[in-house]
Amino acid sequence: MAKYYTRSGDGRRIEMSKEEILADIQAGTADAADIGTIPALNDDQIEHLVDIITCQDRVVGVAPGKEVVMTYDIGQLDFTGDNGNSGNGVDMGRLEAALLHERALGADTFELAHSDYSVKPVKPIISMEKQTMEEIQDVIIAPYFYGAMPNMGLYYAPDGPYPNPADLMREFKIDESMAASENAAEHLARDIEYVGTHIQAAGSDGFNFDTTGSAGDADFVGTLRGVKALRKACPDAYINVGAAGESVMGIHGMIDFEGTICAGLYPHQQAKVVAEAGANVFGAVCNTNTSKSLAWNLARSVTFIKAAVEQSPIPVHVDMGMGVGGIPMKETPPVDAVSRCNKAMVEIAKVDGV
Amino acid sequence: MAFEAESKALYDAMVAVKLPGIIDAVNKADAAGMAPTAIIDAMSAGMTEVGVLFQKGRLFLPHVLSAAAGMNKAMEILGPKLAAAGGSNEKIGTAVMGTVEGDVHDIGKSICSTMLQCAGFEVHDLGRDVPTQKFIDEIKAGCNFCGMSALMTTTMTVMKTIIDITKEQGLRDKVTMMVGGAPITQVYCDKIGADVYGETANETTEKAKKIALDA
Numbered sequence: 001m002a003k004y005y006t007r008s009g010d011g012r013r014i015e016m017s018k019e020e021i022l023a024d025i026q027a028g029t030a031d032a033a034d035i036g037t038i039p040a041l042n043d044d045q046i047e048h049l050v051d052i053i054t055c056q057d058r059v060v061g062v063a064p065g066k067e068v069v070m071t072y073d074i075g076q077l078d079f080t081g082d083n084g085n086s087g088n089g090v091d092m093g094r095l096e097a098a099l100l101h102e103r104a105l106g107a108d109t110f111e112l113a114h115s116d117y118s119v120k121p122v123k124p125i126i127s128m129e130k131q132t133m134e135e136i137q138d139v140i141i142a143p144y145f146y147g148a149m150p151n152m153g154l155y156y157a158p159d160g161p162y163p164n165p166a167d168l169m170r171e172f173k174i175d176e177s178m179a180a181s182e183n184a185a186e187h188l189a190r191d192i193e194y195v196g197t198h199i200q201a202a203g204s205d206g207f208n209f210d211t212t213g214s215a216g217d218a219d220f221v222g223t224l225r226g227v228k229a230l231r232k233a234c235p236d237a238y239i240n241v242g243a244a245g246e247s248v249m250g251i252h253g254m255i256d257f258e259g260t261i262c263a264g265l266y267p268h269q270q271a272k273v274v275a276e277a278g279a280n281v282f283g284a285v286c287n288t289n290t291s292k293s294l295a296w297n298l299a300r301s302v303t304f305i306k307a308a309v310e311q312s313p314i315p316v317h318v319d320m321g322m323g324v325g326g327i328p329m330k331e332t333p334p335v336d337a338v339s340r341c342n343k344a345m346v347e348i349a350k351v352d353g354v
Numbered sequence: 355m356a357f358e359a360e361s362k363a364l365y366d367a368m369v370a371v372k373l374p375g376i377i378d379a380v381n382k383a384d385a386a387g388m389a390p391t392a393i394i395d396a397m398s399a400g401m402t403e404v405g406v407l408f409q410k411g412r413l414f415l416p417h418v419l420s421a422a423a424g425m426n427k428a429m430e431i432l433g434p435k436l437a438a439a440g441g442s443n444e445k446i447g448t449a450v451m452g453t454v455e456g457d458v459h460d461i462g463k464s465i466c467s468t469m470l471q472c473a474g475f476e477v478h479d480l481g482r483d484v485p486t487q488k489f490i491d492e493i494k495a496g497c498n499f500c501g502m503s504a505l506m507t508t509t510m511t512v513m514k515t516i517i518d519i520t521k522e523q524g525l526r527d528k529v530t531m532m533v534g535g536a537p538i539t540q541v542y543c544d545k546i547g548a549d550v551y552g553e554t555a556n557e558t559t560e561k562a563k564k565i566a567l568d569a
Contacts, residue, residue, distance in 0.1 A: 035411065174419050217414075250414025263414050 192226025368400025
């Protein structure tokens with residue numbers, strides 16, 4: 001029986017037969033369909049996925065004319081960060097990084113980011129960020145945003161003013177835990193409006209909220225409330241909200257955005273509330289299971305993202321990187337897996353961008 | 355089935371994870387004359403479903419805690435009635451109860467403690483994340499039943515450690531070792547050399563009571 005070179009979710013090289021790949025694809029799409037209560041891939045889509053995974057070329061791509069928008073997050077950090085920070089350890093300034101992404105890496109948009117890459121630490125240095133934004137806007141052509149994670153964990157003790165909900169839950173103080181989450185969410189929304197409106201005033205084309213909901217449902221809701229305020233203050237800002245995971249973690253459990261309880265929302269549901277908040281683009285995420293194969297993970301991711309694309313009122317740019325979008329969880333994701341996942345997202349999930 | 359509507363209401367209230375709703379269902383079932391043990395069994399079934407939904411990502415930790423708070427509240431309401439139903443003030447055994455070191459999940463263990471107490475045991479509930487030595491100290495001090503709880507596969511191995519220490523120190527024959535918790539099974543109980551495994555607090559209590567009365 002012929003074996004095909006492929007990957008496991010942790011990036012290891014493995015070999016699988018076509019039948020094994022097919023079985024994993026069927027199991028992966030069934031898992032997403034079950035968890036998300038969404039349609040599984042049909043026979044044609046599964047066959048297409050088998051073809052993509054069993055293709056013997058090391059790198060695959062889409063047909064000319066089928067390319068999609070490519071948006072980068074994390075700013076210059078993908079160069080300057082070390083390997084543990086998903087970077088390359090190449091030191092450079094933020095201007096050079098922006099121009100390299102625009103002129104050498106084919107980025108359709110790029111962003112300015114602070115090394116802490118979180119909303120809260122930007123507040124005290126906002127005037128310096130504004131100056132850099134203005135300087136880079138003078139020379140860059142591609143839409144240039146400001147990027148940061150909402151990162152609401154920074155608002156909890158010991159880093160912030162509110163007690164840690166996880167600690168309170170351990171003590172069975174459920175009401176106090178929920179109150180801490182709610183207070184932090186309000187604080188985060190205020191900071192987003194402050195940082196967002198200031199950076200827009202310096203000429204930013206928009207704001208990319210990266211890893212929204214990383215501290216749970218209150219982080220997700222706080223960000224959406226901040227986005228709503230930012231949209232009101234800056235009607236022309238191009239706002240991208242990227243998710244932290246395929247499901248919004250319920251640390252609060254009951255907190256809502258405009259009446260929608262956000263704990264447990266999957267990408268197709270997240271897209272709707274993100275649009276309601278006033279974002280222009282939703283960055284959908286599906287997490288990789290490191291114990292499963294590329295075939296299983298990709299089928300599962302494509303199923304989730306396809307549902308999000310079909311139901312989203314706004315364009316969906318799928319998050320494609322280490323440990324998301326079917327791509328193995330590896331500090332330098334293998335290009336064979338990365339290109340296959342991207343091709344599947346464009347051709348089967350029909351994403352608007354990556 | 356007797357009290358079918360009350361059982362369903364208790365189950366549904368647990369799965370809805372709203373504390374006022376759980377308390378209301380308990381009070382209504384109690385007022386209707388449903389036995390306290392039957393109320394606890396119906397709630398336990400609901401709690402199991404909460405665990406399944408948590409596992410599937412449909413419910414989250416605050417929801418599980420709300421349901422657990424409902425269980426605890428129910429035990430406060432039903433405790434005196436359980437004791438009265440037990441009908442005996444005579445101590446049939448002394449049990450040390452605790453969630454093993456490294457594990458902070460103590461809902462099931464606390465329910466079991468209450469039920470053992472109601473069944474006539476003197477219970478020394480050490481709480482959660484209990485250092486191994488404390489179990490040994492209590493056995494040395496005279497406890498003839500030792501109940502160990504764990505919710506995680508990473509912590510359930512501590513149960514074996516405690517049993518092994520009782521063997522090393524010549525205490526094993528003086529104590530009935532009881533194990534329970536979500537990952538624990540009869541097979542695991544047998545494997546580590548424990549005496550009693552209970553799927554529910556009720557089952558553990560019944561088994562412990564039988565051993566105590568047969569002794």
